[in-house]
Amino acid sequence: MAGEDQERFEDYLELERYIEELQAGNIAHPPADLTPERARIYQMAALFRSASPEAVDPSPEFIASLHARLLAEKDELDQDTVPRLPSVTLPDQSSPIQKEQEEKQPSITNPPTRVTRRARFFSRRSLLGGGAVAAASLVVGAGIGAAFEQSNGVSPVATTTATATPYSSSAATTMPIVPSDVAVPHFVANLAEIGDKAVRFTTDTLIGYVILSDGDDGEVPKGEVVAMSASCTHMGCIVQWQDADRNFHCPCHGGIFTEYGKPDKASPIRYLASLPRLETRVKDGKVYVMVPRGASVGNSV
Amino acid sequence: MHTPHERYQQTHLAAQQGTQTSETIDRQWSQKVQEFQSFYQENLTLIYRYIYSKVGNREEAEDMTSQIFMKAVRDVDAERGPHSMQKWLFQVARTTIADYWRAYYRASISSLEELLDAGWEGPFNEEVAIPSEAPNERVQRILEALPPQYREVLTCRFLLNLTIKETASQLGLTEANVKVLQFRALKRAADLEPVVARTSKTP
Numbered sequence: 164m165a166g167e168d169q170e171r172f173e174d175y176l177e178l179e180r181y182i183e184e185l186q187a188g189n190i191a192h193p194p195a196d197l198t199p200e201r202a203r204i205y206q207m208a209a210l211f212r213s214a215s216p217e218a219v220d221p222s223p224e225f226i227a228s229l230h231a232r233l234l235a236e237k238d239e240l241d242q243d244t245v246p247r248l249p250s251v252t253l254p255d256q257s258s259p260i261q262k263e264q265e266e267k268q269p270s271i272t273n274p275p276t277r278v279t280r281r282a283r284f285f286s287r288r289s290l291l292g293g294g295a296v297a298a299a300s301l302v303v304g305a306g307i308g309a310a311f312e313q314s315n316g317v318s319p320v321a322t323t324t325a326t327a328t329p330y331s332s333s334a335a336t337t338m339p340i341v342p343s344d345v346a347v348p349h350f351v352a353n354l355a356e357i358g359d360k361a362v363r364f365t366t367d368t369l370i371g372y373v374i375l376s377d378g379d380d381g382e383v384p385k386g387e388v389v390a391m392s393a394s395c396t397h398m399g400c401i402v403q404w405q406d407a408d409r410n411f412h413c414p415c416h417g418g419i420f421t422e423y424g425k426p427d428k429a430s431p432i433r434y435l436a437s438l439p440r441l442e443t444r445v446k447d448g449k450v451y452v453m454v455p456r457g458a459s460v461g462n463s464v
Numbered sequence: 465m466h467t468p469h470e471r472y473q474q475t476h477l478a479a480q481q482g483t484q485t486s487e488t489i490d491r492q493w494s495q496k497v498q499e500f501q502s503f504y505q506e507n508l509t510l511i512y513r514y515i516y517s518k519v520g521n522r523e524e525a526e527d528m529t530s531q532i533f534m535k536a537v538r539d540v541d542a543e544r545g546p547h548s549m550q551k552w553l554f555q556v557a558r559t560t561i562a563d564y565w566r567a568y569y570r571a572s573i574s575s576l577e578e579l580l581d582a583g584w585e586g587p588f589n590e591e592v593a594i595p596s597e598a599p600n601e602r603v604q605r606i607l608e609a610l611p612p613q614y615r616e617v618l619t620c621r622f623l624l625n626l627t628i629k630e631t632a633s634q635l636g637l638t639e640a641n642v643k644v645l646q647f648r649a650l651k652r653a654a655d656l657e658p659v660v661a662r663t664s665k666t667p
Contacts, residue, residue: 175643179628182646185520186625192568202569203654204647209520211622211650213513214603218522221512225526229533230504236537 174201181205185212340392340439341369341453348444348451357388357450361404361411361422367457370394370401371441372411372424373450380423390441390452391424397432411438499546507550508533511557517599518561528564532556554594605660606653614649621646 177194184191185208193205212218351357351364351373361372370393378385393401395413402411402420410427411420419430424438442453511532516525535556540549607615613635620631632639 170644170647175647178647178650179643182621186621186627188522190521190523195568197569200651200654202565204650205569206518207650207653207657208622210517210599211603211618211653212520213517213599215622215625217625218516220509221526221529222522226505226508229508229526229530232530233504233533233537236534240538 178204178208182208182212185209188217341441341455343453345455346442346453347456349454351390351450351452354388354445354448354450359409359422360406363393363404364452366454368455369441369452371452371454372404373443373452374422376423380421380425383423388443388445388450389423390443391438392441393438395420396436396438402438503546503549504533507553510550511553513599514554514557514595515561517602519564524564528557528560532560550594602657602660606657609656609660610649610652613645614652617642617645618649618653 181191181193193202197205349364349366352362356362357373357375359375359377361374363370363372371390372393373388373390376383376385376387376389383389393411395402395415395418397413397416397418400413400415402413402418404410405412409422410429411422411424413419413432416432417430418432418435419427420435420438421427424440426432426435426437444451444453508529512525512529515528515532516522519525519528532553536549536553540552544552607618610618616635617631620626620634621628626634628639628642631637632642635642635645637645
């Protein structure tokens with residue numbers, strides 16, 4: 164062919180040097196400033212070298228070490244974008260009460276605490292539906308207070324709403340949750356009206372239940388009033404009293420509490436804290452619950 | 465004007481939308497991890513072999529393969545399907561090789577493109593595809609297309625890994641002869657390669 168480079172002795176030597184380096188398994192580079200034609204010859208050498216039985220596949224050590232590096236890198240990237248919110252799982256549409264007892268218990272010991280802002284190689288965000296996931300879960304708590312506000316501008320005191328994670332809510336069943344300096348009495352019902360069925364009450368700042376103790380939980384003497392928050396200690400949904408089994412049921416994830424707010428054994432949610440107790444006052448046959456001051460009780464915004 | 469109860473219901477229902485229990489998410493997460501494992505395993509070998517066939521040595525192949533996958537973990541969009549991810553990987557591999565060549569070969573850009581295109585669907589593809597065949601297969605077809613003596617010397621030196629001395633002995637030539645022969649054999653291989661690639665596409 165016309166226009167070919169003249170072959171020189173050095174060409175053969177340089178090529179041989181390159182091939183020997185490759186055969187030895189060393190890093191090798193062609194001489195600098197090759198013509199395109201010469202470059203192609205070295206390309207071929209590299210290509211043919213890769214057909215050698217020795218070349219074959221990546222070493223197991225390399226595979227494992229790169230894999231580990233990739234996972235570590237991925238973890239680090241997810242960390243960088245975490246907005247540091249509490250676990251933000253949302254209730255699913257189907258009624259959890261109808262779930263079978265044998266169904267695998269949802270794990271809240273390992274909640275997905277990572278919500279990444281960008282879809283990375285893969286991320287949990289792509290699994291959680293839609294945006295503002297975290298904001299939506301906070302709405303559960305805020306919405307309740309907001310719905311019952313009498314005036315504007317006062318946000319509900321977040322004592323038992325969604326910002327409380329299951330583990331941070333009070334472990335002791337009898338510790339009242341409302342500090343005495345913010346508590347005011349709220350009339351719930353006449354003592355005579357409260358029996359063995361839970362009576363719900365709603366204020367600006369709390370929704371709860373009162374019930375009369377029949378002495379069977381070993382804590383509250385018979386005949387005394389037990390008051391507790393209705394906010395499920397899992398995610399803050401309002402638990403619903405059921406006459407049938409005399410338990411409180413959470414419509415969100417199926418949490419079950421006894422008539423006194425203790426986690427029931429049948430509950431599909433494990434490790435639930437008890438519904439926080441509220442202090443009560445009985446005066447002149449009327450039952451009052453100590454609740455935080457709200458908008459409709461006196462104070463300015 | 466909404467009643468408080470209606471407002472309550474609205475906000476409560478709003479919170480219920482879009483989703484999934486933590487259990488479902490955990491399950492999907494491990495599924496995703498599984499997908500990553502398989503994706504990684506399949507593509508690692510492919511990319512590694514491709515890079516190796518361009519650089520000819522293990523160490524650089526490992527380095528560049530690592531580079532490519534680290535970049536994937538950082539930059540690749542999670543929503544792509546596996547085939548799309550593979551294409552992306554090969555695109556990055558291509559660029560990585562081009563940079564490598566630019567550093568060591570100092571060849572012109574146009575020849576780089578030609579070199580890169582060899583082994584792809586065709587020399588003038590607009591869309592970068594995944595190589596149609598493995599490097600090993602390319603080598604086989606080229607060998608079959610070579611004249612016998614060229615085929616012999618390349619088989620000895622590359623497939624059998626014989627030294628110059630052993631090859632000379634095998635082929636009944638002097639060592640000097642072998643050096644010349646291998647040079648010309650590789651040159652002919654380079655000339656043949658685009659022709660062979662174009663004429664026999666894998667089904």
